[in-house]
Amino acid sequence: xxxxxxxxxxxxxxxxxxxxxxxxxxxxxxxxxxxxxxxxxxxxxxxxxxxxxxxxxxxxxxxxxxxxxxxxxxxxxxxxxxxxxxxxxxxxxxxxxxxxxxxxxxxxxxxxxxxxxxxxxxxxxxxxxxxxxxxxxxxxxxxxxxxxxxxxxxxxxxxxxxxxxxxxxxxxxxxxxxxxxxxxxxxxxxxxxxxxxxxxxxxxxxxxxxxxxxxxxxxxxxxxxxxxxxxxxxxxxxxxxxxxxxxxxxxxxxxxxxxxxxxxxxxxxxxxxxxxxxxxxxxxxxxxxxxxxxxxxxxxxxxxxxxxxxxxxxxxxxxxxxxxxxxxxxxxxxxxxxxxxxxxxxxxxxxxxxxxxxxxxxxxxxxxxxxxxxxxxxxxxxxxxxxxxxxxxxxxxxxxxxxxxxxxxxxxxxxxxxxxxxxxxxxxxxxxxxxxxxxxxxxxxxxxxxxxxxxxxxxxxxxxxxxxxxxxxxxxxxxxxxx
Numbered sequence: 001x002x003x004x005x006x007x008x009x010x011x012x013x014x015x016x017x018x019x020x021x022x023x024x025x026x027x028x029x030x031x032x033x034x035x036x037x038x039x040x041x042x043x044x045x046x047x048x049x050x051x052x053x054x055x056x057x058x059x060x061x062x063x064x065x066x067x068x069x070x071x072x073x074x075x076x077x078x079x080x081x082x083x084x085x086x087x088x089x090x091x092x093x094x095x096x097x098x099x100x101x102x103x104x105x106x107x108x109x110x111x112x113x114x115x116x117x118x119x120x121x122x123x124x125x126x127x128x129x130x131x132x133x134x135x136x137x138x139x140x141x142x143x144x145x146x147x148x149x150x151x152x153x154x155x156x157x158x159x160x161x162x163x164x165x166x167x168x169x170x171x172x173x174x175x176x177x178x179x180x181x182x183x184x185x186x187x188x189x190x191x192x193x194x195x196x197x198x199x200x201x202x203x204x205x206x207x208x209x210x211x212x213x214x215x216x217x218x219x220x221x222x223x224x225x226x227x228x229x230x231x232x233x234x235x236x237x238x239x240x241x242x243x244x245x246x247x248x249x250x251x252x253x254x255x256x257x258x259x260x261x262x263x264x265x266x267x268x269x270x271x272x273x274x275x276x277x278x279x280x281x282x283x284x285x286x287x288x289x290x291x292x293x294x295x296x297x298x299x300x301x302x303x304x305x306x307x308x309x310x311x312x313x314x315x316x317x318x319x320x321x322x323x324x325x326x327x328x329x330x331x332x333x334x335x336x337x338x339x340x341x342x343x344x345x346x347x348x349x350x351x352x353x354x355x356x357x358x359x360x361x362x363x364x365x366x367x368x369x370x371x372x373x374x375x376x377x378x379x380x381x382x383x384x385x386x387x388x389x390x391x392x393x394x395x396x397x398x399x400x401x402x403x404x405x406x407x408x409x410x411x412x413x414x415x416x417x418x419x420x421x422x423x424x425x426x427x428x429x430x431x432x433x434x435x436x437x438x439x440x441x442x443x444x445x446x447x448x449x450x451x452x453x454x455x456x457x458x459x460x461x462x463x464x465x466x467x468x469x470x471x472x473x474x475x476x477x478x479x480x481x482x483x
Contacts, residue, residue, distance in 0.1 A: 146169055214241050253289075328342065
């Protein structure tokens with residue numbers, strides 16, 4: 001692996017790596033990039049993800065997108081058709097199986113064979129690499145909506161090659177967001193390098209008149225992640241993608257639960273992403289995605305729909321371009337297609353009811369936007385300084401120094417010194433700052449908010465609050481109060 005730099009790969013550098021990537025599995029050896037470009041030119045405009053997102057953004061529309069993936073192509077087609085026809089999904093996903101995420105294609109192939117024998121999916125997603133371009137084109141041609149690949153893969157180079165050649169027009173993930181929350185022993189140098197290839201591939205499609213939407217994974221671990229941390233990482237991944245020629249980027253945020261904080265966080269994210277991309281000379285169309293609650297869900301379906309509806313309301317007030325919809329079966333595992341469709345319909349009902357309503361421009365909202373923006377800028381300045389202006393180097397060094405530090409992440413390249421907790425209103429605050437480069441007044445703000453909660457609950461500030469908060473929504477509350 002060459003020395004890591006945030007510098008656009010030359011065509012020669014890309015092609016040299018590409019030959020190695022395509023040899024990882026037999027379906028990669030069949031790929032013809034020029035033929036893929038020609039194929040994409042024939043995709044109807046209504047099925048082009050970036051274009052659909054741009055239309056929604058201009059109209060102030062919030063699009064709905066579920067998560068869904070099974071092992072076999074025909075079953076996946078049937079599932080997606082059900083979600084678009086019965087559930088009314090505006091955008092469609094293909095969720096990738098766990099073997100493919102780890103580049104274990106032999107095991108994925110065995111899972112396909114076992115699924116055929118069993119008559120049901122024995123994998124938790126669609127192994128796109130194994131199915132190959134011809135089969136996956138049957139899928140993308142069978143549905144009416146744009147389709148995105150959603151996965152969780154540290155090294156997604158071959159997956160990106162097969163996916164994009166198959167007619168998928170959006171690809172999720174990034175070298176940080178699909179490493180730190182997902183892997184234990186893979187270095188950031190490696191994954192950022194791998195994802196430079198993915199983004200350069202998307203950039204090559206762009207240069208041939210085909211816009212591929214790229215979406216950093218905003219929620220990270222999905223467990224009480226303070227907005228400024230997830231926002232800073234999303235912006236860094238946007239900058240890394242833009243350097244490789246990506247022109248359509250959707251930055252995302254995972255719902256924390258406090259309405260004002262969630263609205264403030266997404267608005268701050270979009271504003272700062274556009275600011276930083278412009279500062280570095282990148283001309284990129286920025287859209288946003290709001291992820292409904294990523295933590296524990298109540299096992300009772302009626303209560304779960306309450307959580308889903310709250311996420312829909314937050315997405316509407318935040319002005320998200322799209323919302324990732326959860327299901328009432330989150331507490332149990334893989335949802336039925338009926339439960340998935342019901343969640344889509346419930347979300348659309350809330351979005352429709354709120355389409356003409358706006359969040360009041362209250363002092364509390366302005367304060368949260370200011371706090372989140374100030375913290376995010378501080379983190380980005382720390383990364384930029386450590387990298388001496390290079391965002392790839394800066395990200396690696398920042399995690400090593402604890403300047404970036406994701407709560408509850410499994411990666412050994414993550415310090416794990418930052419600890420979040422809710423305040424008495426349910427907003428996520430920093431209990432422990434680790435080495436985050438935040439000014440004293442920002443730290444004092446968090447400590448004061450947490451102290452107010454402790455006083456109200458008549459107990460000391462402690463790690464027990466964190467534990468209580470993690471399980472709170474699953475028990476029917478937002479703030480994990482004692483008793």
